[in-house]
Amino acid sequence: MSEDRKPIGVTYGGPESSGETEPSPISIRAQISKVWPPGQERVNILHYSIRQIPVLHSILDIGPSEILVEFSDRTFLARSQSNPEEEGRLFLDIFSLFLRTQVKLVATTINEVQVTPAPFRTNQYNSKIDSIDQTGFENILSRLFQLKPSVFRRMLRSCRIYNTSLGFILTDPTLAIYLLVASLESIAHIVESGGTKEDRFVRFIEKNSGLDWNADVKETLLNVYKFRGEIAHNGTEFNTEIDLVGSINIPMMKIEIDGQEKPIPNAKWFEKLVQQTLLNFLKNQPAASLQNDLGKEAAKRAIVTIPLKAMKEPNLITFADEIEMADRNQDSQKKNTM
Numbered sequence: 423m424s425e426d427r428k429p430i431g432v433t434y435g436g437p438e439s440s441g442e443t444e445p446s447p448i449s450i451r452a453q454i455s456k457v458w459p460p461g462q463e464r465v466n467i468l469h470y471s472i473r474q475i476p477v478l479h480s481i482l483d484i485g486p487s488e489i490l491v492e493f494s495d496r497t498f499l500a501r502s503q504s505n506p507e508e509e510g511r512l513f514l515d516i517f518s519l520f521l522r523t524q525v526k527l528v529a530t531t532i533n534e535v536q537v538t539p540a541p542f543r544t545n546q547y548n549s550k551i552d553s554i555d556q557t558g559f560e561n562i563l564s565r566l567f568q569l570k571p572s573v574f575r576r577m578l579r580s581c582r583i584y585n586t587s588l589g590f591i592l593t594d595p596t597l598a599i600y601l602l603v604a605s606l607e608s609i610a611h612i613v614e615s616g617g618t619k620e621d622r623f624v625r626f627i628e629k630n631s632g633l634d635w636n637a638d639v640k641e642t643l644l645n646v647y648k649f650r651g652e653i654a655h656n657g658t659e660f661n662t663e664i665d666l667v668g669s670i671n672i673p674m675m676k677i678e679i680d681g682q683e684k685p686i687p688n689a690k691w692f693e694k695l696v697q698q699t700l701l702n703f704l705k706n707q708p709a710a711s712l713q714n715d716l717g718k719e720a721a722k723r724a725i726v727t728i729p730l731k732a733m734k735e736p737n738l739i740t741f742a743d744e745i746e747m748a749d750r751n752q753d754s755q756k757k758n759t760m
Contacts, residue, residue: 445494445495445496446494446495446506446532446533447492447494447495447532447533447534448492448493448494448495448506448509448510448530448531448532449490449491449492449530449531449532450490450491450492450507450510450511450513450514450527450529450530450531451475451488451489451490451527451528451529451530451531452488452489452490452491452514452525452526452527452528453486453487453488453489453525453526453528454486454487454488454489454521454523454524454525455486455523455524455525455588456486456487456521456523456550456551457487457550457551458474458487458489458551459550459551459552459553459554461553462474462553462554465554465556466556467556467559467560467563468560468563469493469494469496470491470492470493470513471491471492471493472489472490472491472492472517472554473489473490473492474487474488474489474490475488475489475490488528491510491513491514491517493506493509493510493513495532495717496717497509497715497717497718497720497721503721504717504720504721505720505721505723506530506532506717506720507527507530507720508720508723509716509717509719509720510527510530511527511582511720512578512581512582512716512719512720513716514526514527514585515578515581515582515584515585516562516563516566516578516581517559518581518584518585518588519580519581519584519585519697519700519701520558520559520562520701521551521554522693522694522697523551523588524585524588524589525585526589561705562701562704562705564712565704565705565707566704566714567712567713567714567715568707568709568710568711568712568713568714569707569713569714570713571713571714572612573609573612573613574713574714574719575719576608576609576612577609577700577703577704578719579608579609580605580606580608580609580700581605581700583601583602583604583605583608584601584602584605584696584697584700586601587601587602587605587693587696588693591689591690591693594661595660595661595664595665595668595689596653596658596659596660596661596664597653598689598693599646599649599650599653599664599687599689599692600650600653600654602689602692602693602696603623603646603647603650604650605696605700606623606626606627606696606699606700607619607623609626609700609703610622610623610625610626610627611623613626613703614626619647620644620647620648623643623647624640624643624644624647626699626703627643627695627699628640629703629706630698630699630700630702630703630706631695631698631699631702632698632702633695642673642674642685642687645674645685645687646674646687646692648685649684649685649686649687660679660684660686663677663679663684663686664686664687664688664689666686667686667687667688668688668689668690668691671688671691672688672691673687673688673691673692674686674687674688
């Protein structure tokens with residue numbers, strides 16, 4: 423690959439030979455489904471800074487809050503490759519799990535140039551954040567970065583599925599439960615061994631949920647897993663029944679459907695259980711040396727590379743023959759990928 427290529431999503435001042443040493447400033451604008459805590463104008467988590475954007479609908483408490491996540495593209499300086507928008511997405515997924523709030527990326531700005539406008543609006547759910555525990559969030563991130571790389575990647579996937587599920591709690595709780603089960607399965611099947619998939623699913627929750635464990639709890643969770651199977655294999659929808667169970671505010675209730683009694687879970691109860699289980703799994707990890715980094719992981723997810731001119735002068739046209747597929751099997755500091 424020619425030396426005049428830089429990663430997609432990185433606006434940079436010049437080629438590496440220029441001696442450029444300042445990292446590019448990155449801003450990720452996002453919506454969160456909870457109201458930002460009053461009095462916390464800025465939260466600093468490791469090298470990431472989060473602050474609220476004062477928009478009218480959040481000030482009047484009639485819509486989601488908007489936040490700005492700011493960081494420097496340090497990964498590019500260290501590795502000559504980066505993918506800062508994906509790094510931002512990964513951070514937002516973990517933020518979603520920590521605060522139990524849906525988070526959606528709205529736009530990415532690199533060197534004060536907006537590069538990815540994407541209009542989104544979150545569904546309001548769990549409407550208020552009391553405060554953000556900066557130390558607690560940093561501890562979660564540090565434990566995450568200490569995981570074995572294969573487990574680290576599965577955990578990131580679990581966070582993304584969890585974040586996605588929150589968008590359906592109010593509008594399609596059947597799909598929300600399906601996704602919530604998947605978010606636990608993603609990590610449970612790699613850290614638990616022995617037994618069936620159901621066994622590993624239940625055992626992972628038993629170890630990490632903090633629930634007072636008994637036969638009734640185990641039966642409830644086995645029923646949730648079977649419920650997920652019915653959604654996946656039969657395409658059955660239970661939105662009305664799930665809403666009924668939620669209105670009674672119990673974990674699960676048997677409801678007669680088509681002449682058969684079926685155990686129907688409470689989507690909000692199960693969502694909270696999933697969040698607690700995933701967070702406790704991270705909290706329970708022993709201290710170890712750091713093996714992972716969001717920036718490096720994001721860079722590995724490259725798909726294409728584009729010419730440096732598109733980064734330096736966004737108004738110039740980039741032609742199809744100038745775009746190359748990234749080699750995702752190599753990890754070289756000389757290779758410039760998205």
